[in-house]
Amino acid sequence: MPSSDWPDVVLHVVSGKGGTGKTTVAAALALALARDGRRVMLMEVEGRQGLAQLFDTPPLPYEERRLASAPGGGEVWGLAVDPEEALLEYLELFYNLRRAGGVLRRMGAIEFVTTIAPGLRDVLLTGKAVELVRRQDKQHARPYDAIVLDAPPTGRITRFLNVNTEIAGVAKVGPIRSQADGVMAVLRSDRTAVHLVTLLEEMPVQETADGVAELEEAALPVGGIVVNMTRPPALPSVAELRAVEPVRLEASLRSAGVAVTPEVVQALREEGADHVARVTLELSERARIAELGRPVYELPFLAGGIDLAALYELADMLREQGMA
Ligand SMILES: Nc1ncnc2c1ncn2[C@@H]1O[C@H](COP(=O)(O)OP(=O)(O)O)[C@@H](O)[C@H]1O
Ligand SMILES: [Mg+2]
Secondary structure, three states: OOOOOOOOOOEEEEEEOOOOOHHHHHHHHHHHHOOOOOEEEEEEOOOOOHHHHHOOOOOOOOOOEEEEEEOOOEEEEEEEOOHHHHHHHHHHHHHOOHHHHHHHHHHOHHHHHHHHOHHHHHHHHHHHHHHHHHOOOOOOOOOOOEEEEEOOOHHHHHHHHHHHHHHHHHOOOOHHHHHHHHHHHHHOOOOEEEEEEEOOOHHHHHHHHHHHHHHHHOOOOEEEEEEEEEOOOOOOOHHHHHOOOHHHHHHHHHHOOOOOOHHHHHHHHHHHHHHHHHHHHHHHHHHHHHHOOOOEEEEEOOOOOOOHHHHHHHHHHHHHOOOO
16 A cells, blocks of 8 residues: 555645535545544535435534544544534634623624625634644544545635635734634645545636646645546547548447448447547546646546445545555
């Protein structure tokens, strides 16, 4: 088994264009990291209960729950962060205000901060992730060896992770400012890596390239690129496909015992042409991904869908490729 490409990383942030498999990859990565008796926290912030669905458990409360075990005695824990609960925690942290929560709720203040001020919502969510990274018990042992964050999509990830810098403009000094500075220090450090999930398609690859540029500009640590749902080429290679002349195609069909009609030959040639187009596009997308200069990991499209067994399978592949 190769060693991990990210030995110092504690917080793995998984982003990507919506629908490319962020939640799936985050879960597989958590399982991969949990090998050999490690404890990993898989944290969800989008409020969709995607983790509960994936691990086939009842909806997660805002409470750390064990989701799955990993070979070698490891464990994956899950947490669906509820912004309202996170706000109460935050108020308690700074003002010992948890008891005021009921009052705030009646005043509609919580609705204000969670919906009207989405920036504050992100402050709470990133704050929670960093709290998990920093948490230690009385013996200074860390309850989690790694945290995997199923994060907002690429289009919002830089703003999401960078939100605490915006606080600097508002709070010049004091506990809120030092909390914000502390969160940014962790997110910018080599203890964090922001991985991006993509498909071998133009739009997701473009978003990935834009995402890498934005993250770098904001001095946030870009991790690896996960190319998800790849399909092995059904036919040997584009060059070989191009070489298939109608006459040869007919001959090989006959020798394979297929009744040859012009329709069959035509249909096969069209399929072949579509395939050439797809493979050619995938080759150029692969080249664009390689140009980003980041470690690349590849996961196949699993035709049977994603259940727990499939997650273990994907986890093995990530581990074999050195992502965990
Ligand atoms: N490698 C894969 N093979 C097959 N299906 C996949 C794979 N990765 C993701 N999926 C499926 O694609 C859909 C979107 O994945 P999901 O992880 O929910 O994406 P996101 O969190 O980015 O929206 C889901 O139905 C999921 O089961
Ligand atoms: Mg998701």
